[in-house]
Amino acid sequence: MPEVLKIKNLHQTFERGTVNENRVLRGIDLNLEAGDFVTIIGSNGAGKSTLLNSIAGTLPIQEGQIILNDTDITKLPVTKRAKNISRVFQDPKMGTAVRLTVEENLALAMKRGQRRGFRPGVKKQDRKFFKKQLAQLNLNLENRLETEIGLLSGGQRQAITLLMATLQRPDLILLDEHTAALDPQTSITVMQLTEKLISEQHLTAFMVTHNMEDAIRYGNRLIMLHQGRVAIDLAGEDKQNLTVPKLMELFQKHVGAGLEDDAILLA
Numbered sequence: 001m002p003e004v005l006k007i008k009n010l011h012q013t014f015e016r017g018t019v020n021e022n023r024v025l026r027g028i029d030l031n032l033e034a035g036d037f038v039t040i041i042g043s044n045g046a047g048k049s050t051l052l053n054s055i056a057g058t059l060p061i062q063e064g065q066i067i068l069n070d071t072d073i074t075k076l077p078v079t080k081r082a083k084n085i086s087r088v089f090q091d092p093k094m095g096t097a098v099r100l101t102v103e104e105n106l107a108l109a110m111k112r113g114q115r116r117g118f119r120p121g122v123k124k125q126d127r128k129f130f131k132k133q134l135a136q137l138n139l140n141l142e143n144r145l146e147t148e149i150g151l152l153s154g155g156q157r158q159a160i161t162l163l164m165a166t167l168q169r170p171d172l173i174l175l176d177e178h179t180a181a182l183d184p185q186t187s188i189t190v191m192q193l194t195e196k197l198i199s200e201q202h203l204t205a206f207m208v209t210h211n212m213e214d215a216i217r218y219g220n221r222l223i224m225l226h227q228g229r230v231a232i233d234l235a236g237e238d239k240q241n242l243t244v245p246k247l248m249e250l251f252q253k254h255v256g257a258g259l260e261d262d263a264i265l266l267a
C-alpha cells in the first residue's frame, strides 16, 4: 500500500523558554498507508489535538516534517492544505455555516480548498447529487435541502459535516472527538456513518476519541499518545483482539505506570 502520510520526528513545545514550558509532542514518527483508519487515544493533555493541529496546519511546525502523498507540507499554510485534508470537530457548529441552507453548505463543501463566495449558488444538477448523497445518511435530510442548517439538531449537523468533509474525497480526514458532544444513540449513528464513508471511499483517517470502546471497535490501527510520544501502536489482528482491560494492561506494560480507566476516558 502506498504511504499517504509521513510524520517525521515531530516536536511541539508551548511557552518555550518560560517556566511554563510544555513539551507536548516529543518526537512523533508515524506513517499512514492508504486506507488506514487510525484511532488515537491518550489522557487529557497528551497532545492529541496538537498532533491534529500540526497536520492540519493550524499550528506551525516547530521541528520535524509532514509529508502528504510525497509532498512536503510542513510549511504549507492551513488554507493550502484544506483541499487535501478535511477535519471534523467536536462541536457540530464548527463545520457548517449556520445561516446557510443544507444545499448551500454542501455547495460550499464542493469548493473546499478554492476561493468561495459568501452564499454559493446551487445548480439543478448539484441539487440532484446532494439529494442522493444525503439519502445515504438515512436521516431523511434529502427532503430538507432548503432548510437553514442552524435549525437542525447537533447529530444531523454532524452527519452533514461528515458528508461535507468527504464530498470532495480528501487525501486525509481528521476527526477530532467528533461524536463527543452527541447523545449516545446519535453518537452511534454518526460513528456508523463515519465507518461507512471511510470504508466506501477508502479514506485515510485519524480519529481522536476518549471512548476506548470506539477506539477499539473502529479502524484498523490504534495508537495511544503518552507524554508526547506514541506509547502504543497496534494494527491488524493485534488490534482486532483488543479489549479495554487488555489495552489498560498494555499501557501499564509500555509506560511502566498504573493508569485509571478514566484518566484516558474523561475529557
Ligand SMILES: Nc1ncnc2c1ncn2[C@@H]1O[C@H](COP(=O)(O)OP(=O)(O)OP(=O)(O)O)[C@@H](O)[C@H]1O
Binding pocket: 014, 015, 022, 024, 042, 043, 044, 045, 046, 047, 048, 049, 050, 051, 267
Ligand atoms: N496554543 C496553545 N498554547 C499553549 N499551550 C497549549 C496550546 N494548545 C495546547 N496547549 C497545551 O498542550 C497540552 C496538550 O494539549 P492538547 O489539546 O493537544 O491535548 P489533548 O490530548 O488533545 O487533550 P484533551 O484530551 O484534553 O483534548 C495541554 O497541556 C494544553 O494545555
